Amino acid sequence: MSAPASPARRHFLAISLTAAGALLIAPRLRAAPTPNVPPELLGEDLTALGPFLRIERGNRIVIGAPACEVGQGVFTELPMLIAAELDVDWTQVRVVQLPYGYVASDGDGAATLYGNQGPGAVDAAAQRHLREAGATARWLLLQAAAQEWNLPLEQLRTQAGQVLAPDGRSLGYGALVRSAAALTPPAQVPLRDTAAGTLVGHPTRTADAREIVTGARRFGLDSYGADAVVAVLARCPWIGGTLTHFDDAAARKVAGVVEVVELPASTDVVLAPSVAVLATHSWAALQGRQALKLDWQAPAGPLESSAALAASAQAALDAGSGGNIVRSDGDAASLRKRPARHRIEARYELPFLAHAPMEPLNALIELKQDAARLVAAVQDPDAASRLIARLTGLPRGDIAIELPRGGGSFGRRLDNDAVAEAVLLAKTVGKPVKLMWTRSDDLQHDRYRPYGMHRLAASLDDHKRITAWTHHCAATVLDAAKPNAGLLEADAFPAGHVAHLEQVFHPLTTRQPLVGGPWLAAFRAFPVECFIDELAVVSRQDAVKLRLAMLEDPKAPAVTGGVANARLAHVLRECAARIDWGKSRDDGHGLGIACHAVAGGCFAHAFEISVDKGQLQIHRAVCVADIGRVINPLNAEQQVAGACLDGVAATLQQAITLKDGRVQQHSLTDYPLLRMGLSPRTTQVQIIDSSADPIDPAWALASAGAALANAVYAATTVRVRKLPLLPELMRML
Amino acid sequence: MPRPTDPAASPPTPPAATPRPPAPLPITINGKFYDHDGDPAMPLLWFLRDRLRLTGTKYGCDGGECGACSVLVDDKLVRACTLPMAAASGHRVTTIEGLAGDDLHPLQQAWIESDAIQCGYCQSGQILAAVDLLRRKPRPGEDDLAAIANLCRCGSQPQLRRAIARAAAILRGERK
Numbered sequence: 001m002s003a004p005a006s007p008a009r010r011h012f013l014a015i016s017l018t019a020a021g022a023l024l025i026a027p028r029l030r031a032a033p034t035p036n037v038p039p040e041l042l043g044e045d046l047t048a049l050g051p052f053l054r055i056e057r058g059n060r061i062v063i064g065a066p067a068c069e070v071g072q073g074v075f076t077e078l079p080m081l082i083a084a085e086l087d088v089d090w091t092q093v094r095v096v097q098l099p100y101g102y103v104a105s106d107g108d109g110a111a112t113l114y115g116n117q118g119p120g121a122v123d124a125a126a127q128r129h130l131r132e133a134g135a136t137a138r139w140l141l142l143q144a145a146a147q148e149w150n151l152p153l154e155q156l157r158t159q160a161g162q163v164l165a166p167d168g169r170s171l172g173y174g175a176l177v178r179s180a181a182a183l184t185p186p187a188q189v190p191l192r193d194t195a196a197g198t199l200v201g202h203p204t205r206t207a208d209a210r211e212i213v214t215g216a217r218r219f220g221l222d223s224y225g226a227d228a229v230v231a232v233l234a235r236c237p238w239i240g241g242t243l244t245h246f247d248d249a250a251a252r253k254v255a256g257v258v259e260v261v262e263l264p265a266s267t268d269v270v271l272a273p274s275v276a277v278l279a280t281h282s283w284a285a286l287q288g289r290q291a292l293k294l295d296w297q298a299p300a301g302p303l304e305s306s307a308a309l310a311a312s313a314q315a316a317l318d319a320g321s322g323g324n325i326v327r328s329d330g331d332a333a334s335l336r337k338r339p340a341r342h343r344i345e346a347r348y349e350l351p352f353l354a355h356a357p358m359e360p361l362n363a364l365i366e367l368k369q370d371a372a373r374l375v376a377a378v379q380d381p382d383a384a385s386r387l388i389a390r391l392t393g394l395p396r397g398d399i400a401i402e403l404p405r406g407g408g409s410f411g412r413r414l415d416n417d418a419v420a421e422a423v424l425l426a427k428t429v430g431k432p433v434k435l436m437w438t439r440s441d442d443l444q445h446d447r448y449r450p451y452g453m454h455r456l457a458a459s460l461d462d463h464k465r466i467t468a469w470t471h472h473c474a475a476t477v478l479d480a481a482k483p484n485a486g487l488l489e490a491d492a493f494p495a496g497h498v499a500h501l502e503q504v505f506h507p508l509t510t511r512q513p514l515v516g517g518p519w520l521a522a523f524r525a526f527p528v529e530c531f532i533d534e535l536a537v538v539s540r541q542d543a544v545k546l547r548l549a550m551l552e553d554p555k556a557p558a559v560t561g562g563v564a565n566a567r568l569a570h571v572l573r574e575c576a577a578r579i580d581w582g583k584s585r586d587d588g589h590g591l592g593i594a595c596h597a598v599a600g601g602c603f604a605h606a607f608e609i610s611v612d613k614g615q616l617q618i619h620r621a622v623c624v625a626d627i628g629r630v631i632n633p634l635n636a637e638q639q640v641a642g643a644c645l646d647g648v649a650a651t652l653q654q655a656i657t658l659k660d661g662r663v664q665q666h667s668l669t670d671y672p673l674l675r676m677g678l679s680p681r682t683t684q685v686q687i688i689d690s691s692a693d694p695i696d697p698a699w700a701l702a703s704a705g706a707a708l709a710n711a712v713y714a715a716t717t718v719r720v721r722k723l724p725l726l727p728e729l730m731r732m733l
Numbered sequence: 734m735p736r737p738t739d740p741a742a743s744p745p746t747p748p749a750a751t752p753r754p755p756a757p758l759p760i761t762i763n764g765k766f767y768d769h770d771g772d773p774a775m776p777l778l779w780f781l782r783d784r785l786r787l788t789g790t791k792y793g794c795d796g797g798e799c800g801a802c803s804v805l806v807d808d809k810l811v812r813a814c815t816l817p818m819a820a821a822s823g824h825r826v827t828t829i830e831g832l833a834g835d836d837l838h839p840l841q842q843a844w845i846e847s848d849a850i851q852c853g854y855c856q857s858g859q860i861l862a863a864v865d866l867l868r869r870k871p872r873p874g875e876d877d878l879a880a881i882a883n884l885c886r887c888g889s890q891p892q893l894r895r896a897i898a899r900a901a902a903i904l905r906g907e908r909k
Contacts, residue, residue: 215789
């Protein structure tokens with residue numbers, strides 16, 4: 001493959017190479033290291049070849065990882081792209097984390113010294129940019145060898161960190177780098193055909209695995225500033241509540257407590273008013289917070305509760321009128337009243353969900369008169385940089401952001417609320433601050449996956465075909481600007497496959513902050529994919545064949561939800577084959593299956609489970625994912641399995657509930673994360689070969705919950721329509 | 734920061750029956766001797782992290798639920814967040830940083846080879862839970878695996894199962 005570089009990227013890359021790539025520049029960087037270049041890329045024994053990599057004389061390659069690693073595998077995957085274009089052996093490579101590389105914006109807001117370092121860092125365009133960096137360095141090395149040997153560049157090739165001449169001569173990259181760095185790269189450097197490489201597309205282990213298993217790798221909370229005080233906040237438990245009075249006398253007596261300060265609510269960055277306890281170490285801060293006497297005032301008006309939300313949802317769905325029409329095909333309303341061979345209706349209820357990353361939020365901030373330094377696993381460092389500039393008035397070029405590893409995110413570290421709190425505290429107390437959230441803080445003050453209830457109704461004719469389908473969804477509004485509030489997709493399956501179809505959204509209000517992302521896919525897919533299963537059961541037909549008949553109906557549109565039906569049908573078939581769908585069983589185990597297309601990808605899940613003496617056991621899980629081009633199949637497999645298990649954990653056990661206006665969950669007993677006993681005994685992942693643009697594998701959780709609930713029905717004949725499933729199943733058994 | 738003392742010169746002091754707050758609390762961590770002179774109620778977790786900067790032991794919850802802070806105390810699996818220094822004193826603590834000898838422990842090696850990492854935050858606790866499991870059950874069955882109470886939010890359980898099976902076979906001498 002050889003494609004020209006895009007003008008914007010070329011412009012960016014050229015600037016970077018001029019700034020950090022040429023030899024003349026390197027001494028200047030050494031003399032005055034900028035906070036934007038990590039020490040691993042500087043030092044005496046180096047020749048810089050661009051912002052991402054350094055090649056040492058001994059042929060060791062240091063490659064910078066541009067994006068913040070929070071478990072999505074970017075610390076390994078993105079450097080792999082550079083290494084593959086550079087054509088080096090992965091065992092030669094040492095990966096270092098790059099800090100946020102602010103450059104004065106040239107109109108392209110996402111561009112940093114290191115390209116896209118935010119949530120888009122894995123997008124196709126960002127990947128291309130990294131490949132161009134590696135390809136440019138390789139071209140420079142080839143050119144340097146061509147000059148050395150006085151041979152045309154076209155006659156030379158590279159292999160595992162060496163340039164090879166046709167006559168058998170070879171030179172290691174390390175020997176060429178000094179002359180290479182003095183060259184000017186052409187405007188367009190061809191990219192290598194990745195299929196020819198030995199790295200991209202080949203299973204590659206986590207680059208910092210050894211540091212992880214020896215406890216050496218630093219996560220956000222493992223950062224200690226020289227004089228930083230540890231801060232723990234007591235936040236108002238009500239959204240919109242106020243602090244009426246607090247007594248910090250006892251807190252100040254705790255040995256190690258340095259200061260107690262009030263942090264008022266701020267409308268844009270910090271949601272809750274709070275009182276901060278700052279101490280010389282974590283335990284003192286925690287003890288100090290415990291010793292605070294706090295009087296919070298709830299907001300005026302009725303206080304939210306999950307019971308009231310459910311009642312509102314029921315009422316909206318009972319009314320049979322009102323709501324926003326999201327889609328209306330044919331005449332579903334009247335057809336539903338007419339006689340049909342089968343006509344069923346069901347309601348599904350899905351709770352608020354929390355992100356609950358294993359490592360609660362934290363941020364270390366050092367503010368000086370003319371500079372700031374943040375150490376935090378922020379997934380959107382550009383937004384964090386803007387936020388700090390806004391809160392401090394500092395120019396963005398004087399704000400350094402280091403990106404330690406983050407203990408999970410699931411979208412939580414896209415928000416910078418902890419950063420804002422830390423900055424405001426550091427401003428108030430005039431000291432570096434290490435802010436630490438506790439688990440209770442994390443569950444109580446999250447942005448949640450919306451709550452909602454779905455009412456689905458459908459009719460089937462004598463040929464067991466679905467003739468009418470209505471889907472009413474009453475849910476807390478994520479995006480008020482849209483009639484579907486971002487929650488009921490007009491083009492998602494089975495829309496377009498049923499002649500008479502109606503989708504109506506009924507907005508519910510909540511004070512809770514909400515987020516979207518891959519969890520919304522499960523919110524939409526769960527009721528639809530469970531209901532299809534119910535229809536198959538009622539009409540005594542195979543649940544896979546029912547779906548395939550719809551997806552492969554020549555009269556249906558070829559594309560649903562932005563994805564070709566043939567792709568969705570393919571993942572479903574593969575999944576059914578791998579779980580031995582058609583095989584008759586006599587062991588009391590139940591099989592369940594579901595599929596979903598979303599965000600340009602498509603997924604199918606199947607489970608084999610049993611429920612014995614009140615114990616649910618998942619014997620097998622199968623996940624089939626069509627997620628576009630894959631850089632590291634090992635990571636893709638883990639991400640898809642992880643997303644599946646995320647779906648399992650949430651479906652079985654997790655719910656955020658409200659009472660008297662407050663979130664009721666404080667701990668991992670209240671909000672259980674997955675443990676080994678509930679994980680599948682075997683998990684099989686199949687990634688479909690694809691050359692399409694890459695898709696975040698987190699979307700692969702979409703159909704896991706429905707497949708699991710369908711398996712529970714198959715094993716028990718109990719249809720659980722309210723999540724979390726386990727307590728409901730135990731009640732119904 | 735407390736300094737480790739020379740083990741040969743200073744043998745461990747036996748724990749006092751009722752530790753008095755002002756008296757330093759001796760503790761052995763990864764073969765080195767330390768004294769804790771702060772709050773005897775402070776959990777071992779914060780002594781390891783804030784005082785010794787042994788940050789491989791992680792904070793993840795407010796009371797023994799997640800297992801991210803798992804350590805071995807006299808070779809038994811303990812959650813460092815629920816163990817006050819007064820109770821830890823006089824005992825021998827192994828953290829993830831102290832697990833490897835000259836070579837990595839077979840479980841650490843198995844974790845790398847099975848790529849049981851993902852976000853990585855729970856893994857030091859998972860490894861120590863597995864060390865404890867395989868010490869008690871060299872051939873763990875499904876019930877034994879199910880009894881591992883350490884949580885993983887990323888869903889790395891498929892890799893954890895592979896890593897434990899691999900290490901168990903190596904420790905039993907059935908594979909290299």
